[in-house]
Amino acid sequence: MALKSDLSLDIDKISSDTMADVVEMRLRDYFKKKSFKPGDALPKEQELAEALGVSRNVLREALSRLRMLGMIETKKKRGMILSSPDVLGGFQRVLDPLIISPDALQDLFELRLILEMGLADVLFLNLNDKSIRELEIIANSEKKKNKEAFRIANEIAFHGKLYEMAGNDTLKRFQHMLLPVFGFVLQVENEFLSGSVSHQDLVEILKSGNKDDFRNGMYEHLKPHFDRLEALKKIN
Amino acid sequence: MALKSDLSLDIDKISSDTMADVVEMRLRDYFKKKSFKPGDALPKEQELAEALGVSRNVLREALSRLRMLGMIETKKKRGMILSSPDVLGGFQRVLDPLIISPDALQDLFELRLILEMGLADVLFLNLNDKSIRELEIIANSEKKKNKEAFRIANEIAFHGKLYEMAGNDTLKRFQHMLLPVFGFVLQVENEFLSGSVSHQDLVEILKSGNKDDFRNGMYEHLKPHFDRLEALKKIN
DNA sequence: ACTCGTTTTTATGTAGTACAAAAACATTTG
DNA sequence: CAAATGTTTTTGTACTACATAAAAACGAGT
Structure with a gap:
């Protein structure tokens, strides 16, 4: 050495x-x-x-x-x-779950959890009734259909709407690019777990709760993923 | 149309x-x-x-x-x-505050705030005494010197260490790339404000507090930036 | 038969020339 | 004077040629 x-x-x-x-x-x-x-x-x-x-x-x-x-x-x-480059252009071109390394894949999975948890503050800065109603419509449409494919599409729509409501275009595009990664990891893990707090619960919190309520709710909603992370960390 | x-x-x-x-x-x-x-x-x-x-x-x-x-x-x-591409390689090449659009710049500034606020959960998953001590050393070294240049370097070191403690290499690199953007926005705004919660306070919270304490502390630490954001949003 | 060194082969890296195409500019013509 | 036409200029594409590096094949000597 x-x-x-x-x-x-x-x-x-x-x-x-x-x-x-x-x-x-x-x-x-x-x-x-x-x-x-x-x-x-x-x-x-x-x-x-x-x-x-x-x-x-x-x-x-x-x-x-x-x-x-x-x-x-x-x-x-x-x-x-x-000219002004698109800051995410280079990122998008590379984001293929099949070719990026498993470590990076795991990192990006975590990254999305971090983003979701950190979203609350900026989200509440931009909150308005109209967008909450739109979000509610997405959340309510879940009950009707039960197909797996629809559930996934709806999951994407709901969380995507949240990012959109944060009013940060770059963030929203970033999240959208991360979706395949997220989906891929979940698919490999062969589980699509859902926490104790539903999308509808989150909408209710947005209506009547504060930032901390929302954050706690989001944590519970994502809890299965955090649990999986914790188990992973203990192994290493 | x-x-x-x-x-x-x-x-x-x-x-x-x-x-x-x-x-x-x-x-x-x-x-x-x-x-x-x-x-x-x-x-x-x-x-x-x-x-x-x-x-x-x-x-x-x-x-x-x-x-x-x-x-x-x-x-x-x-x-x-x-081969497995570096997921952040394309990003890094483009991240020059002088050429990316002001809108994207603002978005990235927000993005970093979101990351810092969302860091708590993953951070607490990886917490250990050794890294807390190392973080404390960084926080304590602030008092001694007072030069502006040092303060900025120290600010970077402290927050960088936090990301490192989260144990996510991609995230840490991402944050590191965002630093020039962050610095540039602050420089344009001609202010380098510091919230009511100091780095040392944050270290104390890590030692004896829980996730929520840390998140609240971090929010107070970043409060000037959030206030600026809020003012900006109101104008539009 | 095995190892070491030499030659051959092959794919990439670099240079140079030539020409097509498009767009700005100049010119001609009604 | 305006419209049409021609000219020039710069990028886009193709082709050829050769340098270079590295693997593979070959050969000599122990």
Whole structure:
């Protein structure tokens, strides 16, 4: 261990970065250094390629990445402009339960529980009668049908509505992306448990209770998941 | 509105997608359809390019994106393999307070408040004496120095430690990425307020209190930020 | 027969050229 | 003067060529 760290001090790690990787970073630095703002025009491809000393090919591989993230937009003749990327775009592209690691999957599952529990304060800041009524309609529609598929869709609708009521668009989209992960973990665990507090109970709390009541209710609603977590933690 | 939607039903929207965009999607679909798992080898570039009917150039632009996200790795001769992407990698690349939109910035600020408030349950699942002592050391080191720069660094250290104690690596990294955003918003607002509950108070609660105590303490600690939020919401 | 070193093969990484397409700009013509 | 048309410019796509690295195959020597 000691020897290894000594070595790593003396010898620079070989960067297996490809040119496209380097160019991507250099472009990012360049944007920062020049403090470009969204809307600003960028030099054309050939100029950039020449300035960086790489082929237009490599440059375009790097630009392709930035374009995917929404950092730049290009129009045929007008050239490229810097733009405001969608903060969740890169996240969405990667969120496939089948390819992300089990550890990360578990982390994201926990993350959603944390979000649900933390939602109360912001939710109560935005509360209004209209949205509570809409939520109630969703909650009440559960009794009628009993199919499993419908229950899951309804579960999604209810919690999604809660996020929407928090009035934070990024949060709502984030939650929506997390749904497949949540569903996948539950499916693997082969259980779709429901706590002692129902959706309808939660609606009642929103009507007449306060933040703490809601939080406690939400905890009870999610209790089976927390119990599962606790059991998991004890094993490790 | 009605006319417009009628039209959009009859006429397909012109996709201004570039070939690289299309290829990126097609590759993603292909991986799913074949249910490739991390570690599986992928066909070589030429085969893919021919199968898709595009130049190797375009294909590589798409692959470059997937490589950036960590979805694929390539070794010189062995070809490409699918791999487990870092779920936060794409996020990190985009999280520059100077280029993301003010709305998204505000959303992320809220998101961090929500996370802090929701942390209690998972935190208490992982609580142990050692980490509490470490947290206490951080909290106590505040009194000694009074420089602004130190206060901010300490603020970061304290809250970062809390996330670390929750035992969720993805969450901790997420919080760490959000720090610049948080700092930026506060800097723009030109205030670095502190609630009535200090870091040391929070440590005491962790020692002898329960989850609800901690949550209430955290709310008071963050109260200035929530007050600011409330004022903002009222304006809109 | 086994190990070590050399050569061959193969896939990716990079460069360069060429041309198509679209959009802004310039010019011509009624 | 306006509309139509042509020109220029920049991105998008294709193709070729070669460098490079690494596995695989091969061969020599003990």
